[in-house]
Amino acid sequence: MDYKSTLHMPKTDFEMRGNLAKKEPGILKEWEENGHYQKILEHHKDEKPFILHDGPPYANGNLHAGTAMNRCIKDFIVRSHAMEGFYTPFFPGWDTHGLPIENAIQRSGVDRKSMSASEFRQLCETYAKEQIKTQMATEKRLGQVADYDHPYITLQKSFEARQIRCFEKMALDGLIFQGLKPIYWSPYNETAIADSEIFYKDVKDATIFVKFPVADGKGILDQDDSFVIWTTTPWTIPSNEAVCLNPDLVYAEVQTEQGKLIFxxxxTEQLLQRFHLENQGVLRTFKGSELELITYHHVVLDKECPVILGDHVTDEDGTGCVHTAGGHGLDDYYACMKYGIPPICTVDERGYMNEEAGPECQGLTFEDCSKKIITMMNEKGLLLAVETMVHSYPHDDRLKKKVIFRAAKQWFCSIEKIREAVLDQIQNHVTWHNEWGQIRMYNMIKDRGDWCISRQRLWGVPIPIFYCEDGSPIMEKEVFDHVADLVEEFGSNVWFEREAKDLLPEGYTNPKSPNGIFTKESDIMDVWFDSGSSWNELEARGGDYPCDLYFEGSDQYRGWFNSSMIVGTAVKGRSPYKEVLSHGYVVDSKGEKMSKSVGNVVNPMDIINTNGADVFRLWAMVSDYKQDLKLGDSNIKQVSEQ
Structure with a gap:
């Protein structure tokens, strides 16, 4: 019997397969034509608002899988609140200033030094807008419902003007200052690097033990005594300004074949073994405090330097006699400042030793200088040992290359003056949905030094400072307001198109410039100041301060969550967010970090074009986003078959 003819199946146009990749574009087009986003807002316009402030992705290259995942989950959060009856405006943002775009322009064959700053900046702006267009298309294809007609973009005139007004408020409150301090510096990009752009990697370097011969023993030590220092950065020896001892630790004067050594x-026994020297007797011992202000001969330059004291010196490694270069380390800087010793810097912005390093080192790269110093110390009979060690060293997260600590005149935001207020916000006024989030953020602020906000680049918001003839900076409300008004009308390029006198208020005078001559700052602001002031956009669009939620990757505790908290508290007196939620990284199907060099990068558009956006969204929805999320063919296949 033919049972087929006995079956009465319903006739329907409903297809057996979803064909999402083909159908979704039509649905999205219908949403756009019907004003789907605006209708959702209209339906809830009189209800309580819920505002998730968008952390702006960087406008460079295609939208990567991590950002696509972030966009999906934000869409779930916003839409679910709309379904619960909240008024949910959502403004997508883009971060558009900074070094990656400058590098992209130069890689395209543009010679930055062959054109004016204004012309180069115009190329950067055009490039950034092209990147936004590409990324916005991907976001829309993901099905995110947002106000794409009115995104906030950090290169917009209104955004830049509001950012300058934030700077103004902080400057007039005494939170902005100029100083010469050691900071992370990229010699390859010739600019300061933000703490949040640093990662540490184990490297193998030469370390040396060197004798610093006593010059004036102050009746305590003899001229045939030598302090023994240890350093992992021999190139900083020309910058040496002091030897730092712990005031409470005990130091020995030990007789050896190499003379009398102090450590x-x-x-004693451990060091002598490393030096291959015989202990011929401990002659005397001293507390570190007894040796304060004894001087020694600088081993590269013709000068004497003092012995100073510092609690940061430990007995865990080294010799207890710390080679101190105030221009190349924060502990060294603070120790020197207590004794009125200003920092010196013997390396230029490109990583080459300058004339202050002495004739034998001048012109060498900092890495070649390390080799030269080892040779010089050996020839002078001052080298006790050379060893190779693996240690953790800071690198630029973008270039993956070594950075150096280098003293440079920079603009800073004082953290010390607002530290307690910020810590109070973290502890008592923000809900942290990741249980470890509060502790991480608290410790970062508790231990953070002053924030270096200046960058030696072109593509960014200028630091709106003028200088008088005597070099003193002008920090006056009238001037700041005038610059902000100019930027609001013309954009920040006006700073690079006009001379200082044409940027100042008409008829402006200053007693420190009797000849009416003024100059302007050439540095731009750290891009984290840009995005850190982006909460301004919500207020400008009628939203409340603070907003309800910040939601980004876990790396933003040291990035956007951090800078937003600092700028918001400094300007408004409280955190810009009520709640914080973070997610993990998107990794490949094996749990490995995605990398172009490895070839395991997943392009979300490849998934969308093959499986449809809803499959990608479903993957984001069912994954434990607080942990790292695995993404690959096997993960998508598993989700698509559910």
Whole structure:
């Protein structure tokens, strides 16, 4: 019997397969034509608002899988609140200033130094807008419902003007200052690097133990005594300004074939073994405090330097006698400042030793200088040991290359003056949905030094400072207001198109410039100041301060969450967000970090074009986003078959 003829199946136009990749564009087009986003807002216009402030992705290259995942989950959060009856405006944002775009323009064959700053900046702006267009198309294809007709973009005139007004408020409140301090510096990009752009990687370097011969023993030590220092950065020896001892630790004067050496008593046998020297007797011991202000001969330059004291010196490694270069380390800087010793810097912005390093080192790269110093110390009979060690060293997260600590005149935001207020916000006024989030953020602010906000680049918002003839900076409300008004009308390029006198208020005078001559700052602001002031956009669009939620990757505790908290508290007196939620990284199907060099990068558009956006969204929805999320063919296949 033919059972087929006995079956009465319903006739329907409903297809057996979803064909999402083909059908979704039509649905999205219908949403756009019907004003789907605007209708959702209209339906809830009189209800309580819920505002998720968008952390702006960087406008460079295609939208990567992590940002696509972030966009999906934000869409779930916003739409679910709309379904619960909240008024949910959502403004997508883009971060558009900074070094990656400058590098992209130069890689295209543009010679930055062959054109004016204004012309180069115009190329950067055009490039950034093209990147936004590409990324926006991907976001829309993902099905995110948002106000794409009115995104906030950090290169917009209104955004830049509001950012300058934030700077103004902080400057007039005494939170902005100029100083010469050691900061992370990229010699390859010739600019300061933000703390949040640093990662540490194990590297193998030469370390050296060197004798610093006593010059004036102050009746305590003899001229044939030598302090023994240890350093992992021999290139900083020309910058040496002091030897730092711990005031409470005990130091020994030890007779050896190399003369009388001064180092920690507790490390005597260990150090002599490393130097291959015989202990011919401990002659005397001293507390570190007894040796304060004894001087020694600088081993590269013709000068004497003092012995100073510092609690940061430990007996855990080294010799207890710390080679101190105030221009190349924060501990060294603070120790020197207590004694009125200003920092010096013997390396230029490109990583080459300058004339202050002495004739034998001048012109060498900092890495070649390390080799030269080892040779010089050996020839002078001052080298006790050379060893190779693996240690953790800071690198630029973008270039993956070494950075250096280098003293440079920079603009800073004082963290010390607002630290307690910020810590109070973290502890008592923000809900942290990741249980470890509050502790991480608290510790970062508790231990953070002053924020270096200046960058030696062109593509960004200028630091709106003028200088008088005597070099003093002008920090006056009238001037700041005038610059902000100019930027609001013409954009920040006006700073680079006009001379200082044409940027100042008409008829402006200053007693420190009797000849009426003024100059302007050439540095731009750290891009984290840009995005850190982006909460301004919500207020400008009628939203409340603070907003309800910030939601980004876990790396933003040291990035956007951090800079927003600092700028918001400094300007408004409280955190710009009520709640914080973070997600993990998107990794490949094996749990490995995605990398172009490895070839395991997943382009979300490849998934969308093959499986449809809803499959990608479903993957984001069912994954435990607080952990790292695995993404690959196997993960998508598993989701698509559910």
């Amino acid at each position: 920690l008593e507790s490390m």
